[in-house]
Amino acid sequence: MQSLLSVQNISKHFGNIHALRNVSLDISPKEIIGLAGENGAGKSTLVRIICGALSYDSGEMSYQGKPYKPHDVSNAESLGISVFHQEIPICPHLSIAANVFLGPMIPSQRGRPDWKLMNNRCIELYRKFLDEDIDPTVPIGECSAAEQQLALLVRVLSRNAKLVILDEPTTALSAPEVERLFDSIRRLKDEQGIGFIFVSHLLDELMELSDEIFVLRDGENVGHLYKAEFSAKELSRLIAGRSIDERHRIAKDISDAEIALEAKSISLSKSYEDISFSVHKGEVFGIAGLQGSGRSEVISSLFGLPPPDKGSVVIRGNDFGRITISRAIAAGVGYLPEDRKTKGIFPDLNIAKNIGIVSISQSKDLTGYNEEDYIKVANNMATKLSIKISNPRDYISALSGGNQQKAMLARWLALSPSILVLNEPTRGVDIAAKAEIAKIIFDMAGAGCTIIMASSEMEELLIMCDRILVMNRGRAKIILEKESLTKENLFFYAMS
Amino acid sequence: MNKSATKNQKNKSRIVLGRDIGVLIAAILIAVFFTIASPVFLTAYNFFNLLRQTAQLGIIAMAMTMLIISGEFDLSVGAIYAVTGVVTGILVKNMGFNIWPAALIGFLTALLLGFVNGTLISTTKINSFIGTLSTQMIFRGIAMVLSQGQPISFLQSSIFFDAFGRAELFGNIPVQIFWLLAWTLISFYLLHRTSFGVKVFATGDNRLAADLSGIKTMSIKKTCFMITSAAAGLSSLISLAFLKTVTPTQGSGLELEAIAAGVIGGTSMSGGVGSILGTFIGTFIMAEVRTGLVLMGTDAYVQDAFVGLVIALAVIINVRFSISKDRT
Amino acid sequence: MNKSATKNQKNKSRIVLGRDIGVLIAAILIAVFFTIASPVFLTAYNFFNLLRQTAQLGIIAMAMTMLIISGEFDLSVGAIYAVTGVVTGILVKNMGFNIWPAALIGFLTALLLGFVNGTLISTTKINSFIGTLSTQMIFRGIAMVLSQGQPISFLQSSIFFDAFGRAELFGNIPVQIFWLLAWTLISFYLLHRTSFGVKVFATGDNRLAADLSGIKTMSIKKTCFMITSAAAGLSSLISLAFLKTVTPTQGSGLELEAIAAGVIGGTSMSGGVGSILGTFIGTFIMAEVRTGLVLMGTDAYVQDAFVGLVIALAVIINVRFSISKDRT
Amino acid sequence: AQAQKRYKFVVITHATAVPFFVPVRKGAEDAGKLIGADVVYTGPTGFDIQQQVEFVKSAIAQKVDGIAMTMPDANAFNAVVKEAMSKGIPVIAINADAPESGRLAYIGQGNYEAGRSMGMQIVKLLPNGGDVLLTTHTAGAENLEDRIRGIKDVLDAQGGKFKYRVVATGTDMVRAVSLISSALQANPNIKGMFGVEEVTGSAIAQIIERDRLKGKVMAGGFDLVTDELVAIQKGNMQFTIDQQPYLQGFQGVMELYLLKKFNLTPCDINTGIAPVTAENVNEVMKLAAEGYR
Ligand SMILES: Nc1ncnc2c1ncn2[C@@H]1O[C@H](COP(=O)(O)OP(=O)(O)OP(=O)(O)O)[C@@H](O)[C@H]1O
Ligand SMILES: Nc1ncnc2c1ncn2[C@@H]1O[C@H](COP(=O)(O)OP(=O)(O)OP(=O)(O)O)[C@@H](O)[C@H]1O
């Protein structure tokens, strides 16, 4: 069969970073190609080159047998290439329908955008791809991250494309949503002969969906596996360049350790109601639940974002009626936000300042700031957490996603907090880094730090936590521990 | 399910009028206040006076609103306003042109300056505050040099002056009001009823997202700059026809007023949010306050202070209003 | 290894001087140009002239830079400058105060107005463009009402006038230059060598992230507003001492010049990026261009246009320069 | 003796963008041509004393042969004028005077005087007094405030016959027209409207013409812009005050030249204030078009 897109020896550099070196890839119609690689391997760069958003230095592409050199995004789109981008680029004030149909050619009638048609089409598309009913006129900025991600997925799937590229499309989705999405993808592939390129850090997803997997490392092709050759072990070895030992949490019995944090019947209107739990010193406590279950609202409330309206949070015996960020920090609580880009990093500050910022924020305004001190701290943390940095004076944006995430953790670890609240600690992070972050968390817990984490990846919670609170529609369903801590239980309580 | 359904109802009403209703109420309240304070406020004469003021600023403010929605703004608009008038003036006065072609050339000059702004900002990606501040100084210099600092008067009569600024339709409606309404309709249609409008919103809302969906954000911005300069040109011709005179210093400060009118009307300085009707009412509020204060006999020294106060209040109310809506 | 080593070298130099080196080179090139064009340019007399001009604007511009880095800016700074002078003036003239306490009260008034700005912007979260545009009008109104539109002259003599604006140190160095240098050092220390400075950068770079790291971004912004108003107050006292007169209209347009000076010096209008030295040089460039054009005998009408051109060029060069650096 | 030294004189005004100063500039440049000297006209675009001082300093740096400048503040220029004089650069005040500064002479007639002159015209037009509007484009602008003060002093001296109100409009003429006509509406008893500069003066002319108030409301303005002169021709407006700015620039340069060349001591010249009325408007118009008035 004639190949749909063939990429040959593409190279691309940004300044003195070689993002891609002689990368090649081949995809036929009716085929799903998996694209794997650690953070910064060049996956998104390749995607952006294929869709015309970036130029490249050398190499060739051909599309449907003809030489292909897109000069911009709309050019690629008009040829039937449609892309879901990793950064979830939405226009928050526009409606879902507008975001779905946004482009150089907005459906219109006599020059006027045809909202009726778009709204109706939008409803149909959601039914078809996701089996969901929605109101397409809601401004998308008011939707959750998952809903936004779904909207952009509907968008790419609706374009009648011949080649669809999905760059980490599932990071905000829950398992059932992922399943529905995968069903649609398979259906489109079979019924319409569409080719897919699928980028993900989750090996299970990759292996489940893909027909072939290409692996990139440091901007180069390092492997190409056919379906029959798929194995998690081999894949992770190719991605990381070494074998990764995934460690499970060896559950400890800490039930008689002192209580570090206790939530006493906390509620937040429209988010969650009457949640109680207590976490012991040195424990890793997980909070699970589907999107919209109130999981991330509960965990961010522990850091005052916003504080619960009712109930109280007791931290090491101190009752914080209303908990605020500064009170939480003073009480030794650290918080890792779920969205690194908008809530975590300071793109124009260097790595040392990014790591040192919390201790800087806690020092008096007129304290002298000596960069050398913070460079030392940064170097220290870099060794401890094996963050790959060449110079702490570089901007943090020079780091790969996984290393940025470790730097975010380092920000708090530098203060040796007694409680760490982690919201999606490994979102968008590659498997090697994920394993390392898990190790860091275990070490912290071993040293007596209390960890409370929320994640949309149930597997991750199962691997890492001593106990898991399962939430469903704003309410606590159960706290699973020891023997009851199984995948089946987790799913059962989360979905019931 | 139920919850999200009621939420949707609310949202729908917002798209149609919600955002503008706050400003509208403010405009009415202010009118009521001044009517009580001064009996003259609510007369046809005064009303047309108000609208005439609204015309000149409003045409520019509505275009500026589009530009702000697209994520930029233009501090040189007052200088473009001056250049248009001066170019037209010297063509007529020193070079013996007929007023019609002279005005056309003046208008085209405005477009050209808008093109310069658009190209400067969209290709170098410098911030529009500083970019258009510098072109403001340059354009103003052009007006000064061309006119040698002198005002230019038009002594001849031509139907041009009637058509653009002097005629009174149906006996007492100043022709400016016709231009204002025409421009409002065109802008409204362009921004709220065409694909171009949707692209303008998208560009200002999230440039990256717009780029990645294939919208040529650079050319959208450039077009918005040119629409703004066209508005400055038109407004300048209207003022020229009305006054039969132009000065090289005219229009200074107009840019800030135009931006303020837009923001009072609910336009967000960070782009992606705004409406033509809101700006229309915003401009009307500015004129109301200015005129009302004069009618009440307020001290000349505090008038601007009051206008400032009203701007601050209007914006705070609008922000509160839209925050509380957005956060539900 | 080798590659990354050279990269590090580059980075180090960037942080120490890199960002400012571009502006410095521009300042030197401009100086060379004017020295060739006019022999008077490179004289001690003219140099001190330049620095004296730099003093008044520079003090404000450096504070404004901090404010811009924190993510806001202040259009009311020229009005605060006027209020400070007027308050001091009427205390001395109408109420018989001694100049020292009068100046102190004037200065405290400036701080108070800065506090008003800071509170308005940080609690209502309205955009600082429109927020401080409205307080600009209000503050200017206060200056007008207090002075009844009249200038106020100081006839007495006091060491105050020498200390702030009239003395010449070592025979020929105007005392303003001392104030400028003192303020530069303090600002430099505050912004680049204290925790406060890092918090300012963090606040402007990513407010959400700063909040989550425990920085009280609201109070940081408020403090920056007050530092800016303190600068306006100080600068106003220096000018008052130098001229021995104040007018209620003084300082109009100062805000735009201060912002422009900062941006020429590499400050980013979107916050999180900037430096005191850069702004110092930026202010110096503005003074150089103004003075150089006068020395060359440029026509009065085109001077501002040239200044605009230089601003545009300086900013474009700076943007190019820093884009290519940032993205490597 | 040295061969013909070419003198260089600088004329500095406090707001070069103001049309008022255009004849000042022309007068100064004409004088320069006449005597074969270089005349540079400069100054801040908008009113700014601090900046004006810097312009003077720049002139000193250039070691020019003389400075003719406006001094719109009683004390602000004292130091810089002394500095110039001590370096052998003669300084003459034009248009606005600061006697304490140590300048050699003053050429012109002040804004306060001009205001008084307008006040007297108003009294002549409205012998029975009444309500009048005084209009200004910028409240607080020094020169305009002086004129207003002059008018008020004359009107106040009429024993309470006059009631006046100051309306500030901003420099935009369209808005000026609107606001002034609103003010007129608010008080139907108004007998006269008088603008203290050309913007509101022209606006008043517009209103009289548009609302057909010719003869019903007296009107006057400042400066010799075409709009006002035409209005006087048509009888819409009764007078405008001319400060003869050409003379200020011309004589300023002449006196500097005579001092340098023949050591003739500069002396004050009253350039007079010439109200332009229907009687002399036609000749003035011709001269104004040529830039002399
Ligand atoms: N616009 C850019 N300017 C400079 N460097 C860039 C740019 N975009 C990407 N890079 C660099 O190119 C390399 C590849 O980045 P890319 O985003 O393609 O990685 P990725 O494989 O998608 O990683 P992730 O799994 O984190 O999404 C990284 O080192 C990144 O820092
Ligand atoms: N999905 C959507 N996103 C954004 N705006 C929308 C959407 N759907 C409808 N609108 C807006 O709602 C309004 C009503 O749209 P609709 O197409 O139903 O009205 P219409 O009656 O056809 O329009 P008109 O009033 O111009 O005749 C329009 O202003 C349109 O812009």
Ligand SMILES: [Mg+2]
């Ligand atoms: Mg990436």
Ligand SMILES: [Mg+2]
């Ligand atoms: Mg990627």
